Amino acid sequence: MVFQNKRLTSVVIPDTVNNISYGAFKGNNLTRITFGKGLETIGEESFRQNKNLTEIAIPDSVKVIGRNAFRECRLTRIFLGKGLQTIRGNAFMENQIRLVTIPNSVILVENGAFGHNPVEVVVIPASLAKQTFKTERNLQGIYYPVVTTGLAGSWVGKVFGSDITRITLPAGMDEDSVKYNFGDSFVNFWISQNRAAGTYLKRGPIWTKLTVAEVDQLQREEQAAEDARIAEEKAREEARAVEIAYIKQAEQNRTPAFTQALGKSGFTVNERSDGTLEITGYTGKGKDIKIPAKIGEMVVTRIGAHAFRYRIAAGEITSITIPDTVTIIGYAAFANVDTDNNTGKSKLTTVTWGKGLKTIEEYAFLGNATLKTINAGTTNSQTSIADDAFFLDDSGVLFLNAWNSLGNKPKKFTKSGSAWK
Numbered sequence: 001m002v003f004q005n006k007r008l009t010s011v012v013i014p015d016t017v018n019n020i021s022y023g024a025f026k027g028n029n030l031t032r033i034t035f036g037k038g039l040e041t042i043g044e045e046s047f048r049q050n051k052n053l054t055e056i057a058i059p060d061s062v063k064v065i066g067r068n069a070f071r072e073c074r075l076t077r078i079f080l081g082k083g084l085q086t087i088r089g090n091a092f093m094e095n096q097i098r099l100v101t102i103p104n105s106v107i108l109v110e111n112g113a114f115g116h117n118p119v120e121v122v123v124i125p126a127s128l129a130k131q132t133f134k135t136e137r138n139l140q141g142i143y144y145p146v147v148t149t150g151l152a153g154s155w156v157g158k159v160f161g162s163d164i165t166r167i168t169l170p171a172g173m174d175e176d177s178v179k180y181n182f183g184d185s186f187v188n189f190w191i192s193q194n195r196a197a198g199t200y201l202k203r204g205p206i207w208t209k210l211t212v213a214e215v216d217q218l219q220r221e222e223q224a225a226e227d228a229r230i231a232e233e234k235a236r237e238e239a240r241a242v243e244i245a246y247i248k249q250a251e252q253n254r255t256p257a258f259t260q261a262l263g264k265s266g267f268t269v270n271e272r273s274d275g276t277l278e279i280t281g282y283t284g285k286g287k288d289i290k291i292p293a294k295i296g297e298m299v300v301t302r303i304g305a306h307a308f309r310y311r312i313a314a315g316e317i318t319s320i321t322i323p324d325t326v327t328i329i330g331y332a333a334f335a336n337v338d339t340d341n342n343t344g345k346s347k348l349t350t351v352t353w354g355k356g357l358k359t360i361e362e363y364a365f366l367g368n369a370t371l372k373t374i375n376a377g378t379t380n381s382q383t384s385i386a387d388d389a390f391f392l393d394d395s396g397v398l399f400l401n402a403w404n405s406l407g408n409k410p411k412k413f414t415k416s417g418s419a420w421k
Contacts, residue, residue, distance in 0.1 A: 029050065041064045046066065051332070057081075075092065089112050092117065101122075121164070266283055279291060
């Protein structure tokens with residue numbers, strides 16, 4: 001668990017690693033994971049609560065994805081390798097996944113693996129056709145399903161939810177497990193089709209079985225999408241290689257004066273490819289934080305995602321002053337959310353930003369109910385604020401109402417009760 005809650009934004013797993021241990025990268029800010037070719041097991045909770053992670057590609061070498069491995073991320077797309085055998089319980093729960101294609105190699109999907117996702121399309125391989133279920137009673141007298149092989153339901157009901165609009169099933173599926181995972185509406189239609197293998201599509205409330213030609217067209221469209229994804233991934237790899245080379249060169253080019261200034265500042269930074277700085281954290285002791293316009297000779301232009309989140313949640317910061325040079329305040333940068341995603345103990349009362357601010361991203365000041373004063377150095381025509389950036393309590397909505405009615409001059413906002421004026 002050495003890499004938990006370290007605010008990491010990317011990680012590269014070397015080919016020599018075959019197992020990622022329990023909770024290894026939990027609670028970071030990962031946007032990118034590159035898995036090595038020798039990896040076989042992704043352990044329990046290993047990437048849980050990486051709220052910026054939207055896409056992953058699991059290599060063919062991986063056989064097991066552990067319980068809660070990618071739970072509570074923001075995944076919208078997942079690509080499962082051809083060697084995968086087991087997806088443990090809740091592995092991808094609480095994401096935004098809409099398409100699930102389970103490889104033919106998979107022999108077990110446990111309870112809740114894809115629970116709490118808006119899944120619309122699922123493809124089940126023949127390897128999961130034969131499934132048996134039984135029920136057991138717990139100490140409270142509640143019966144619950146126990147899977148012995150194959151595909152299991154989630155603890156909140158059907159494993160894929162009610163949003164599903166397309167299902168591809170092999171021959172020989174067990175009726176009880178189809179009903180358990182996909183519900184009465186689908187199973188009744190499937191039975192009317194003599195439990196035939198194939199692809200089923202839901203149009204409005206009505207299920208239909210696609211013809212071979214229609215399936216071929218779908219597969220061509222999906223292959224085109226996959227080709228586009230591969231091209232996009234390659235382009236990102238090339239861009240990332242350029243970025244890494246730049247960062248390494250920038251580190252080599254750091255002058256003693258800059259290194260000394262950075263050490264004294266109390267901030268941690270990323271050097272951006274445009275030669276400016278992004279603030280990624282704060283190690284100092286002061287409670288009234290004044291972000292510098294420059295560190296050494298380098299200009300500060302961004303506040304990174306989650307940069308002050310944990311210090312805010314610990315109640316260690318009371319005011320923030322952001323200079324004119326900063327153009328972006330990143331995702332959850334000052335959110336009052338602790339490492340377990342619970343509301344923290346924020347004591348933040350005052351926020352001041354300068355004349356150059358253009359964007360405040362989602363959840364930037366989430367949960368700071370103690371916030372009383374906002375000194376805006378810009379107007380609503382100069383700065384775009386995400387709808388949920390100031391989701392404090394009801395007063396956060398009222399602040400946005402006040403902000404959106406702002407005239408053509410910067411203004412100081414103060415809160416009285418839950419109202420801002």
